Amino acid sequence: MIRPVARPAAGAAVLVVLAQLALVAGPALVAYGIDNALPALREGRSGPLVLASGVYLVAALAGGWLGAATVRASARVSQTILLELRRRVFRHTQRLDLEFHERYTSGRIISRQTSDLDALRELLDGGLTTLASSVLAIAFTAIGLAVLDWRSGLLLVAAVVPGIVLTRWFQVRSQAQYRASRTSAARLVVQFVEAMTGIRAVQAFRREAQTEAAYDALAEEYRANSAEAIRVNGVFDTGLTLIANVTVAVVLLVGGLRVLDGGLEVGVLIGAVLYTRRFLAPLGQIGMFYNSFQSATAALEKVAALLAEEPTVPDPVRPVALPSVRGDLRFADVTFGYGGGPIVLPHLDLHVPAGQSVALVGRTGAGKSTVAKLLARFYDVRDGAVLLDGVDVREIAPGDLRRAVVMVTQEAYLFSGSIAANIAIGRPGATAAEVEAAARAVGVHELVAAMPDGYDTDVDKRGVRLSAGQRQLVSFARAFLADPAVLVLDEATSSLDVPGEAQVQRGLRTLLAGRTAVVIAHRLSTVMGSDRVLVVDDGRVLEDGSPDELVAAGGRFARLHEEWQRSLAAPA
CATH class of the missing domain: 1.20.1560.10 (ABC transporter type 1, transmembrane domain)
Known part of the structure; x- marks a missing residue:
């Protein structure tokens, strides 16, 4: 120096x-x-x-x-x-x-x-x-x-x-x-x-x-x-x-x-x-x-x-460019554990065709969020490979991977600044009209328009001027504006109340249309709109099929669905 x-x-x-x-x-x-x-x-x-x-x-x-x-x-x-x-x-x-x-x-x-x-x-x-x-x-x-x-x-x-x-x-x-x-x-x-x-x-x-x-x-x-x-x-x-x-x-x-x-x-x-x-x-x-x-x-x-700390997820030496992504996903005999800890995903094999929406359900600690983190390459697998359009995510150019795969988490972190600036994180350089269109798509435009300064309203540090559900809606608009080929939702609707969830469900149908989606949720209202449901336990897929098929099969998902129906019928 x-x-x-x-x-x-x-x-x-x-x-x-x-x-x-x-x-x-x-x-x-x-x-x-x-x-x-x-x-x-x-x-x-x-x-x-x-x-x-x-x-x-x-x-x-x-x-x-x-x-x-x-x-x-x-x-x-x-x-x-x-x-x-x-x-x-x-x-x-x-x-x-x-x-x-x-x-x-x-x-x-x-x-x-x-x-x-x-x-x-x-x-x-x-x-x-x-x-x-x-x-x-x-x-x-x-x-x-x-x-x-x-x-x-x-x-x-x-x-x-x-x-x-x-x-x-x-x-x-x-x-x-x-x-x-x-x-x-x-x-x-x-x-x-x-x-x-x-x-x-x-x-x-x-x-x-x-x-x-x-x-x-x-x-x-x-x-x-x-x-x-x-x-x-x-x-x-x-x-x-x-x-x-x-x-x-x-x-x-x-x-x-x-x-x-x-x-x-x-x-x-x-x-x-x-x-x-x-x-x-x-x-x-x-x-x-x-x-x-x-x-x-x-x-x-x-x-x-x-x-001296070395990243455990290093950039590829010879990155492979993926300017256009279809969204075909495959977990090929993936084995993973955090740090030097025990195995969380033992030999996971999973294929998600391009354009398909897949929901992962299961008890806490079953490995659902781990699948999402590996797909977004927040961690690297111990053995096997995670493939996007047939290319190992460890070899994809980081910029292309981040454009292709967007993850929306439960936290819905907002930075200090305006609502428009937080939405535009999904695509820097987006016009005001594009930011507003993204907000309309997920149903947050009316909320923002009613604020004193509209899209210029300062959300303050960590979004404390917005409720948890409102912050989640802004993060959805950010993801919509990014327009990824693969969208990962990790408990992204957990902060929403019932009216807010209904509003987001309408936005999700627009958001998920025509793209590959991996949805992790405990609320079955979010899961039921998926093309396919995977019931996961101890890092293994126990059930795999459409929501209606799994309900008819009478397994774990059927029991979860029955409990959900009873909760909806229960008086408030």
Whole structure:
């Protein structure tokens, strides 16, 4: 990720070096001014003092300008890297399959995109330039002091030893502490997101107190970890300040005695003291950099782990184009199980001719939705193949497959935006007339037209301005507009009331006409209009025939039909 910004990064590195060179010249110029320029001024020569003052002013201005330029250059580099990393995380997360998203909580994904990338931002924005500046400041200061007075340099070397020991202690302590802080922060975000996502269940079952207690416990854990990190920082900062002050006092004492003996000039002593104070300050900055580094390392491990996730439903290496699809479906000896779990579909053989509507019924967990997910290629089979017009869906170009097979689920998810925009997801670029025609086909036009802004009405986040049944009708209009060759309805009418269901049944007849349909439903009112019904149990087809044939056969479907008829006859 650094390679594309290598040239700007090299420019920032040059600016860092020049800035430190400009700043390190100050104490030497002060020493020159006191020991050489002031005596020359007494002799009536003002040139040396003007020269020393002018050079000092130029060095100070240059140091300030170069420091500001360093910040701007490093910010451009860091923001370019972070932008690409943020985009890469989002792109990769979208590429990952349904199996990943079902086991990787939304709170953890949000934490990767927010707090973890923020930790990297803190490191890249100022941490790296701070480290480079501090290391160069120490090196240049040591060289300057050695040139100015090597004996004072020896005292400084003696002071470095406890500084290094303290810095190492801080590194060890802060490493564990910052990892704990990152972990507790991520857990806090996950708890908050899950509580807010499931707020309806929390309030419905009066779980506010328990949820609050769980959140409070995680918040207290985060507070304790942060407080300990602050304590470690406090010990480190205080220790470095103590070492610096003691070192300055020793250099001043020893140097003062040498001045009295005539072995050292006053200007050199003042320069040595300034260099000494300047030498130890960067150790604290290096320690603070290590804080950012540990936090960013822990965050980067999590981001890298996310980016290392491989999709279990990869795009085909040599995709087969299917510009026109008839809709002939076949499950050829399909065996499937989720993840490394038990087999859900054992050796399923099924053929659905083009244009036929097939309903799958059975108890919960029988494998009906699994058939739908395999057909839409949300998962790949373990053995066998799912064929569309004789082509394995694993080999079909993803764009062609998504145009050919559209799945409408029970959730009926709506995005923030207008109703028209949500319907147009079925076919981006559709005209307003086409969107309205799709809405009319499924019977939702009157509902939309009665809203304050019509098709421009904002459904708000997750469609909360619409009822569950209304959201389902909008999702049907979206599917109608997509005009797929194969339509999969997975409990798509479960959210509808009786009037709404009757309305949708009329729309379904239009929607299903002339296309292959796989309908999964518990309501037999949706099933009875199908050409063919499959009774599924434990991933196996137990009964197969038209609705009337299966009712006459007296098997499981006949019993389900009888129970449905009794429910219709029962008084409200």
